[in-house]
Each structure stands twice: as C-alpha cells, then as structure tokens.
Amino acid sequence: MRNRCFASTAALAALVVFMLLAQAPVAGQDVLHVAKPPATGKAAPIAPNKTYAPPKTADGQPDLSGVWTNNTVTPLERPKGLATKEFYTEEELAAVQKKERERLATNEEDGRPTEAGTAEDVHYDFSQFGLDRAQQQLSWNRRTSLISGPEGRIPPLTPEARQRRVAAAAKQKGHELDGPENRPLGARCLARANVGPPLLPAAYNSNLQIVQGAGYVAIETEMIHDTRVIALNGRPHPPQSIRQWYGDSIGHWEGNTLVVDTTNFSDQNPFPGAQNLHVTERFTRVDAETILYQFTVEDPGMWAQPWSGELPITKISGNLYEYACHEANYGLINTLRGARVAEAAKKLK
C-alpha cells in the first residue's frame, strides 16, 4: 500500500514535471548545460535609448500605436538550475537559439515525441498547426527569465494565500466537469491571464494592437479579443467594491514613458486567489520597432515581496485578427458531453 502510494505520487510528480517542462520551452535541461550558474550577467539586453525621440500622436502623446507582438521563448520564471544568473552571454544565447531550432527540427509537439494512447498524446502537433511559439516572430533577448532580479521567479505564496488555493482546489476536486462554471475561464472563452496586466505572452497569437485617442490608450490583445482602456484623464480608481477580471487601469506620461496603474481586480484573474492585486506597468518606445515593457506586481496578502519583470514588445506587419472565441467553442461542448457519456456508462456497469 505504502509502495503503491509512493509509486502513484512519484508518477504524479513525474507528470507534473513533464507538464511544467512542456509549458516552458526553454526551461529544460538544455539550458543548464549552456549556462554556468551562478555567474551574473552584465548589461541589460534592452535599455531605453536616450537619444531616440519617438513620433508623436496628433494630440502630442508619444506614439505607441500599431500592431505589436510580445511573443518570446524566454520563460516567465527562471529555470531553477540557473540560480541567480539573470542574463546569458551572447555565446550562451546563440547556443540556446541553436537548441531551440533543433527542438523544432523534430517537428513534434514541444520537440518530444509522445507515447500513443497517453493523455499527453491526445493533442495535435503544434509545429504542424502553426501554434509553436518559435515559428512566429520572436524577440530574442539575453534574459534568462522575464522576471528580473536575483530570484527571477514569482515569490512563494504567503501561508494564507496557500491555504486559499488549497481550499479552492479541494472545493473543485471531483467537480471539474460538472458544468461550464467549473471549467477554466480560458476554456469558457471568458478571460485569459496573458491579457494581464501584466501583459504576458500567450501560448500562441501573442499579438496586440495599441490605439491612442485624446485622453485614452487602448490595448487590444488578440488572445482572446479583450481590450483594456487606460484612462489618462486623472480620474481615480473606482471604489474597491467594483472588481473586474482585468482590473481598472489609469495612466499618465512620465516623459516618453506611459505609466499605468491597475487595481480593482477580481480574485479570479490573472492570479487566482489574489485579493488586492496592484500592477504597475511602464511602456517606453525605445526605437521604431520596439517598446520596452516593464512591470511590477504586488499583493502583500499573496506574496511576501513584490516582483518585477521586463520584455520587449516588437512591431509586426499585418492586422490583428478577430478572435470571437465563444461562437464556435465546440471544445467546451465536447468536454462536458464527454463527461456525461462517461457518467452514464459508469452507471450501467
């Protein structure tokens, strides 16, 4: 019994580790061979160019408008083996890029053939379907993680936040397929964490459009069609009783940098369980093709310390395509109907 318990726990651990690796393309062993922790990096990969004067909009704001992407293969959190190493050297980055190309060359989902008949195999080949991040325009940089600083990771949850997560998971356990309300917000086409803030790369379609008008900046993310409207008119945040999935954003210009302050998040998105989330973002156009995006996230009830990160947002050609997700969301129907059929079959046994 003890052995069986151990075996199933180990299997779960292996599965979880596999899932983690599958979700963080660069976060695998490969990187560990490239870098020699715990050496620290020197220069930042991108920095504001003091001499660059961004174009201005008709009403005199620095112009951030256009279609952009924040697609990257840099993981949000630093691979643990890299310890406090914040930047790759040019040589190390070249090696990481080479590994990434070799990974793609296998032309299998995430570069790893899956075993037929396993849950991991029930999936299409991302490289074939154009969903692989590395097939789209990427902005490489020498950061080892989007989160900056010596830790390079989201700080540990406070004991209270951990307790909230455990309680929420316990409540959901066994009811994951009861009805649409039990499915994740993304699977219901309602909200996605990549919209943020902080604005982070999605798994695919990491494209966004910025539109500026007098007194407002609007950011539409293609995944999954949400638009954040940032008020520049100096109004305060609404009362704390008003909570929204993407919070309430107000902004102002500090020189050529758009500074955005967001509060009034619901506790469901983008960090489930966060109750007083506060995100500060800085958008600085550093050249014609690049916006330096920096963010700081804090919620003392969730994490003991604030955490910050940065990544380049780069210009792309073309349009933002519509992402009317709900209209043809067969996935949700198939999932729930499949669960009902399975329940009926179980009853017959």
Place this chain on the structure above:
Amino acid sequence: MRKLIVMVASVALLVVAVPAWAHHAFSAEFDQNKPLKLKGTVTKWEVVNPHSWIHINVKADDGSVVPWMIEGGSPNSLYRAGFTKDSLPPGTEIIVDGYQSKDGEHRAVGKDIVFADGKRLFLGGSAPGANGPGSEATK
C-alpha cells in the same frame, strides 16, 4: 515520503501559475483510448476560433459515407503562416491521425493531418529554424 508530497504540492502550485498552453485540455475532450486513422474527402473547413474544424466524408467498409469533424489549429496562427480558406478546398483527400471525442460522436482531434500523397497539410514546407531570431513568419 512527506518530503515528496510537499514537493509535488509546490510543483502543482507552480503549474497553476503558468498560463495554459492551449485553449483547452485536449484529454478532457478527446479519448486517449480511441485512437483513429481516417481517410476522407474535405466537404468544408470551418475557419473559426478558438479552433478550426475540418469536415470530411469518410467511406465506411460497407460503402456508406460517414461525416466527421476534425479539430485543428487556431485560424489566426494559420493565416499568419500563409493559409487561407482556399488552402483546403472541398474535394481534397486527407488522412487524419487522431483521437475520437469522449462522447463517441464523429468528431476527433487531428493530431497529424496529411494529404493523400503523404505531404504534410500544414506548414509542410517550413524549414525548422528558418524563422529564427529576427525573422518573421508572417510575411
């Protein structure tokens, strides 16, 4: 033992913090015990979000024709990779390697889809690494 459980718990919490890789959990929608290989003729390609759906007619052993729906990638990604509605015209013969939906209907996820001559349907000509640093796959 306890140490291991603690490790699993903390790793599991990390997974929660990482955005889901795809739109939904494929294994909740499709059955890993129902692998299939279908050869059929395209009747329609629904280029809809969050996933495109390819409709095919499959000829059964008894000669009857059975319509199937095959789930594919997001239209936005496919468009940027150069695919349009015309890339998969009705009448095209394709072979689908995938898994059937859990409810047993004639719907499946297309893990690999190839033309009848074996050529890959999507991105067949993409050279891995061709879209490296600074390159743009959207052109």
